[in-house]
Amino acid sequence: MTNGRGTSLTIETPEGVEFSYDLASPVTRALAWIIDLAAIGVLTKGTDKFCEWLAHLNRDWANGLAVILYFVISIGYGIVLEWRWRGQTLGKRVLGLRVVDAQGLRLQLSQVILRNLLRLVDMLPLAYLVGGFSSFCSRNCQRLGDLAAGTIVARERTLPAADVEELAPAKYNSLAAFPHLTARLRGMVNPESVNIAVEAVSRRDGYQPLARVALFHELADYFRTLAQFPEAASEGLTDEQYVRSVLRVVYGRSGSSR
Amino acid sequence: MIIDVPRFVAAERPYWDELQKVLAQLEAEPERRLSLEEIERLHYLYERCSADLSRLDTFATEPHVRRSLESLVSRAYSIIHETRAPAKLRWKSTLFAFPRAFRRHPGAFRLAVGVTLLGCAFGWFALRVDPRNKAVLLPFSHLLIPPAERVKQEESAQQDRLKGMKASFAAELMTHNTQVTIMAMAFGLTFGVGTLILLFYNGVMLGAVVTDYVMGHQSLFLAGWLLPHGSIEIPAILLGGQAGFVLAGALIGWGDRTPRVERLRAVAADLVAIVVGAGVLLIWAGTVEAFVSQYHQPVIPYGLKIAFGLCELVALSFFLGWAGRE
Numbered sequence: 001m002t003n004g005r006g007t008s009l010t011i012e013t014p015e016g017v018e019f020s021y022d023l024a025s026p027v028t029r030a031l032a033w034i035i036d037l038a039a040i041g042v043l044t045k046g047t048d049k050f051c052e053w054l055a056h057l058n059r060d061w062a063n064g065l066a067v068i069l070y071f072v073i074s075i076g077y078g079i080v081l082e083w084r085w086r087g088q089t090l091g092k093r094v095l096g097l098r099v100v101d102a103q104g105l106r107l108q109l110s111q112v113i114l115r116n117l118l119r120l121v122d123m124l125p126l127a128y129l130v131g132g133f134s135s136f137c138s139r140n141c142q143r144l145g146d147l148a149a150g151t152i153v154a155r156e157r158t159l160p161a162a163d164v165e166e167l168a169p170a171k172y173n174s175l176a177a178f179p180h181l182t183a184r185l186r187g188m189v190n191p192e193s194v195n196i197a198v199e200a201v202s203r204r205d206g207y208q209p210l211a212r213v214a215l216f217h218e219l220a221d222y223f224r225t226l227a228q229f230p231e232a233a234s235e236g237l238t239d240e241q242y243v244r245s246v247l248r249v250v251y252g253r254s255g256s257s258r
Numbered sequence: 259m260i261i262d263v264p265r266f267v268a269a270e271r272p273y274w275d276e277l278q279k280v281l282a283q284l285e286a287e288p289e290r291r292l293s294l295e296e297i298e299r300l301h302y303l304y305e306r307c308s309a310d311l312s313r314l315d316t317f318a319t320e321p322h323v324r325r326s327l328e329s330l331v332s333r334a335y336s337i338i339h340e341t342r343a344p345a346k347l348r349w350k351s352t353l354f355a356f357p358r359a360f361r362r363h364p365g366a367f368r369l370a371v372g373v374t375l376l377g378c379a380f381g382w383f384a385l386r387v388d389p390r391n392k393a394v395l396l397p398f399s400h401l402l403i404p405p406a407e408r409v410k411q412e413e414s415a416q417q418d419r420l421k422g423m424k425a426s427f428a429a430e431l432m433t434h435n436t437q438v439t440i441m442a443m444a445f446g447l448t449f450g451v452g453t454l455i456l457l458f459y460n461g462v463m464l465g466a467v468v469t470d471y472v473m474g475h476q477s478l479f480l481a482g483w484l485l486p487h488g489s490i491e492i493p494a495i496l497l498g499g500q501a502g503f504v505l506a507g508a509l510i511g512w513g514d515r516t517p518r519v520e521r522l523r524a525v526a527a528d529l530v531a532i533v534v535g536a537g538v539l540l541i542w543a544g545t546v547e548a549f550v551s552q553y554h555q556p557v558i559p560y561g562l563k564i565a566f567g568l569c570e571l572v573a574l575s576f577f578l579g580w581a582g583r584e
Contacts, residue, residue, distance in 0.1 A: 059422070060422050075440075110527040148447060
C-alpha cells in the first residue's frame with residue numbers, strides 16, 4: 001500500500017494493480033459540514049415542535065424527550081446516515097464526497113461510530129479548529145477521528161465520459177497522415193493533460209476571447225513538444241483546431257487524413 | 259500495449275458491466291452469502307478487470323475509462339480482501355461485545371481506577387489541609403452548604419423539590435454524563451493526557467465530596483445519596499477512561515512494532531463496544547439519580563438505598579467479569 005501526498009491516496013492491491021482515491025480538501029469538507037449542520041438544525045426544529053405538542057400532555061416528559069432527542073440527533077445523524085448511505089451524509093452527498101476505509105477495504109460500523117464520536121474532540125475549541133488543523137497537517141487530509149478510525153473522505157468520481165464527436169467534430173484530421181507520430185503522441189501524453197484539453201474544449205464558450213486564445217496556445221505548444229509533426233500537418237490550423245485534432249488522435253478515432 | 263482502445267473497451271465492457279451488477283447486489287445486501295460458483299465468478303471478474311486496468315495504465319489516453327475501471331476495481335477489492343466480519347446486530351453478540359471488550363483491556367481499566375483514586379486522595383488532602391478549598395473544588399451550589407445542614411433540609415422537606423421536572427432532570431444527567439464518557443475516550447487522542455486530566459479532576463471532586471460528608475459525620479446520608487446512581491455512573495465514566503487509555507496505547511504502541519494504523523484498527527471495535535456499553539449504563543444511572551437518589555429518609559430508608567446500590571454494583575461486576583465468557 002502506498003500513500004500519495006496531499007491530493008490522492010493510492011492503494012496497491014496484492015495483484016499489483018493500483019487504484020487511487022481523490023482526497024476531499026478541508027474546505028470542501030467544511031462546506032459539507034455546514035449543510036449537515038443545517039440538516040441537524042431542521043431535524044431538531046422538527047423534534048422541538050413535536051415536543052411542544054407533547055408538552056400539552058406532560059411538560060416534564062416532553063422537555064426530557066427534547067433534551068434526549070437533541071443529543072441523539074447531533075451524535076447519531078452522522079452515524080446513521082454514513083452507515084445507511086455507505087459513507088455519506090446529506091452534505092457529503094450534495095458535494096460528492098464519501099467516507100471510505102483508508103486501506104480500500106469495506107467500511108465497518110465500528111469505524112463509522114468511532115469517527116463520529118471523536119468529532120467531539122475535532123470540534124474543539126470551536127468551529128472544528130482541532131479537526132481543521134489536523135486535516136491541513138495530515139498527509140491524507142484526515143481529522144483526528146479519521147486517523148483513529150482508519151478512514152478518509154474521498155471525492156466521488158462521477159465524470160461523464162467525454163463525447164469526442166462533440167468535442168472534436170472535424171471530419172478531416174491532418175495529423176492522421178502521420179501514423180508513426182500519432183502513435184508516439186498517444187504514448188507520450190498523460191491523462192491529466194488530456195483532461196485539461198477536454199475541459200478547455202467543452203468550456204470554450206465560457207472563456208474571455210483573449211484568455212481562450214492564450215489557453216489553447218499553451219495547450220497546443222505543450223502537445224507540439226510531445227510529437228513534432230511536419231509543418232504541412234499543422235499549416236493553417238489554429239491552436240484550438242490543433243488541440244481538437246490531438247484529442248481525436250489520443251481517443252483513437254483520428255478521422256480521415258484529408 | 260493496447261493499440262486500438264475502442265476495440266479493447268468494446269471487448270471488455272461486458273465483463274465490467276457484469277462485475278458492476280454483482281457489486282451493486284452485494285453492496286445492497288451486505289449480509290448475502292454467495293455460493294461457491296458465484297465467489298469464483300466474482301474473483302474471476304475482479305482479476306480480469308484488474309488486468310484490464312493494468313493494461314490501460316500502459317496507455318494513458320483514456321482517463322474516463324481508466325477512472326471508471328479504477329472505481330470498479332476498488333469496490334471489488336474492498337469486498338474480496340476484507341477479512342473483518344460484517345457488523346451483524348444480533349442481540350446476544352451485541353450484548354456480550356461490551357463485557358468481552360472490557361476484559362480484553364484490564365490494564366487500561368486499572369489505570370483509569372488508579373488515576374481516579376489519585377484524584378480522590380488529592381481532594382481528600384486539599385480539604386483536610388484547608389476546608390475553605392471546598393468552594394474551589396466543588397462547583398455545585400448545593401454541595402457548598404455544610405453537610406449537616408443539607409441533611410437536615412433534605413430529611414425535613416415537606417414537598418418534592420423535583421416535582422414536575424424529574425424526567426427532564428434525568429435527561430440532562432444522561433446526556434451530560436454520556437458526553438463526559440465520550441470525552442474521556444476521545445481525549446485518548448491526546449496520547450492519554452486529556453483522559454488522565456479528566457479522570458483526575460473527577461476523582462478530586464469525588465474525593466472532596468466524600469471527605470466533606472465524612473468529616474461532617476454524614477456518612478450514612480452520603481452512602482444513601484451516592485450509591486444508587488454512583489455504583490453505575492462512576493464505573494461508566496471509568497469505562498470511558500479505559501477506552502481513552504486503550505486508544506492512547508494504540509497511538510503510542512509501547513514496544514509494539516505493528517504499524518500505528520494496524521494498532522488503531524485492532525482496537526476500534528473494542529472502543530465502540532465499551533463506550534456504547536457505558537452510554538447504556540448511564541441511561542440507567544440518570545434515571546436512578548433523578549427518581550431514587552434525590553429522595554432520602556423518611557421517604558426511602560437509607561438502608562434500602564444502600565442495599566439497592568450495592569446490588570447494582572455486584573450485578574455490574576458480574577456482568578463485566580463473567581458475561582459472554584467462552
